Amino acid sequence: MKTQRKVVALISGGLDSMLAARIMLGQNLHVEGLNIFTGFCVQGHTHAIRNEHRKKQKRNDALWVAEKIGIKLHIIDAIEAYKDVVLNPKHGYGANLNPCLDCKGFMVGKARDWMEQNGFDFIVTGEVLGQRPKSQKRSTFPVVARESGAFDRLLRPLSAQLLPPTLPERAGWVDREKLFKFSGRSRRGQIELANDFGITEFSQPAGGCCFLTDTAYSRKLQDFWDHRPDRDYELDDIMLLKVGRHLRLTDSWKLIIARDSGETHYLNGYRSKFAHFAITSHSGPVTLVDGDIPDADVEMAARVVARFGSTRDAESVDVCFTRSDGSQHTLTVLPMLPSEISEPWYV
Amino acid sequence: MVRVDQTLDARNLICPMPVIRTQERVAMLDTGQILEVHCTDPGAIVDIPAWCRVHGHKVLIAETHGDESIVRLEVCD
Numbered sequence: 001m002k003t004q005r006k007v008v009a010l011i012s013g014g015l016d017s018m019l020a021a022r023i024m025l026g027q028n029l030h031v032e033g034l035n036i037f038t039g040f041c042v043q044g045h046t047h048a049i050r051n052e053h054r055k056k057q058k059r060n061d062a063l064w065v066a067e068k069i070g071i072k073l074h075i076i077d078a079i080e081a082y083k084d085v086v087l088n089p090k091h092g093y094g095a096n097l098n099p100c101l102d103c104k105g106f107m108v109g110k111a112r113d114w115m116e117q118n119g120f121d122f123i124v125t126g127e128v129l130g131q132r133p134k135s136q137k138r139s140t141f142p143v144v145a146r147e148s149g150a151f152d153r154l155l156r157p158l159s160a161q162l163l164p165p166t167l168p169e170r171a172g173w174v175d176r177e178k179l180f181k182f183s184g185r186s187r188r189g190q191i192e193l194a195n196d197f198g199i200t201e202f203s204q205p206a207g208g209c210c211f212l213t214d215t216a217y218s219r220k221l222q223d224f225w226d227h228r229p230d231r232d233y234e235l236d237d238i239m240l241l242k243v244g245r246h247l248r249l250t251d252s253w254k255l256i257i258a259r260d261s262g263e264t265h266y267l268n269g270y271r272s273k274f275a276h277f278a279i280t281s282h283s284g285p286v287t288l289v290d291g292d293i294p295d296a297d298v299e300m301a302a303r304v305v306a307r308f309g310s311t312r313d314a315e316s317v318d319v320c321f322t323r324s325d326g327s328q329h330t331l332t333v334l335p336m337l338p339s340e341i342s343e344p345w346y347v
Numbered sequence: 348m349v350r351v352d353q354t355l356d357a358r359n360l361i362c363p364m365p366v367i368r369t370q371e372r373v374a375m376l377d378t379g380q381i382l383e384v385h386c387t388d389p390g391a392i393v394d395i396p397a398w399c400r401v402h403g404h405k406v407l408i409a410e411t412h413g414d415e416s417i418v419r420l421e422v423c424d
């Protein structure tokens with residue numbers, strides 16, 4: 001009897017990797033999914049922090065995909081290892097701080113490690129030739145295969161017929177004739193294929209699979225790096241860049257001001273780790289202070305805090321300031337006027 | 348009384364970390380053992396049961412009390 005070959009599919013949660021895994025299932029292979037968590041991934045939940053996104057179902061898209069097509073999914077914590085990719089990308093960044101080519105090599109490399117540890121035979125990804133200008137083109141595909149160490153055990157089923165045959169094709173583990181030749185940015189072919197598979201619902205994150213492609217996020221990350229002695233970061237640091245208004249009034253500290261009750265709820269979880277402001281005389285957002293705020297700056301910061309929320313037109317607002325050591329004092333301040341808020345403060 | 352073999356504190360972890368920690372802990376347990384996971388990320392109550400379903404583990408309870416959720420699962424083959 002022919003041995004059933006085992007394939008590990010990198011699952012991002014989007015349509016392309018879902019199709020790649022689904023194609024393999026149609027070729028009588030044993031398929032399991034792998035999702036790599038770098039800390040920058042766009043998750044349904046991250047969006048759901050804000051009130052306006054709260055109605056959206058909170059779910060992990062990769063798990064949802066796995067359940068839809070009926071495969072196991074393993075989620076890998078790659079936060080630490082990914083730092084080197086984002087801090088020192090050999091191939092540089094894309095339009096924002098997205099190190100896509102290094103990132104793909106890293107992710108396929110993780111899949112290769114997993115494949116070897118678990119006795120699997122090859123890897124599939126949802127990459128499509130020409131879909132992304134820098135990281136998914138004919139010249140970069142071999143780079144990913146080589147730098148990940150996967151070499152010709154890396155198959156891209158959606159564009160396979162446009163690429164040299166890989167080991168799984170040559171060895172007859174998969175039927176190359178039943179693979180595809182999608183290329184370019186148009187999604188028409190993939191959507192038709194999804195229809196053929198009866199896949200009617202799928203997630204299509206705009207702009208990419210992670211926050212590093214986002215201009216506003218990248219600006220905040222760059223500002224964070226510019227104001228630290230080194231560029232190292234913790235998960236909390238990069239998560240907080242996704243939330244709130246960030247206003248940097250001086251080089252030594254910035255304010256993170258919740259924009260709604262969803263963000264206030266989220267930032268409340270960080271109160272024990274950060275100095276913070278809370279408006280006590282009126283309702284208003286919670287505000288974290290990132291950095292060391294000298295006593296002389298506390299009143300100015302409190303006036304900015306009072307400017308946001310329902311207190312903006314009040315004549316005096318009580319703001320409680322809690323230092324990171326837990327000591328507190330309340331200030332009564334006049335909210336800052338819009339004309340006093342300097343545009344460059346907004347990160 | 349409900350039997351719980353191990354408890355995992357995944358409070359204050361942001362998704363998907365509660366799922367990753369659950370996955371790691373389950374890998375150390377034997378079939379039939381019961382794990383109870385405590386979490387505060389609102390996504391965990393959806394994701395941990397989804398992870399259990401794709402891996403064939405049995406979800407015994409998944410409920411939210413205030414800001415905290417509890418998922419109790421039985422490790423299956």
Ligand code: SF4
Pocket residue numbers: 098099100101103104208209210211212213
């Ligand atoms: S968009 Fe983000 S996750 Fe996707 S390849 Fe680029 S850097 Fe990696």
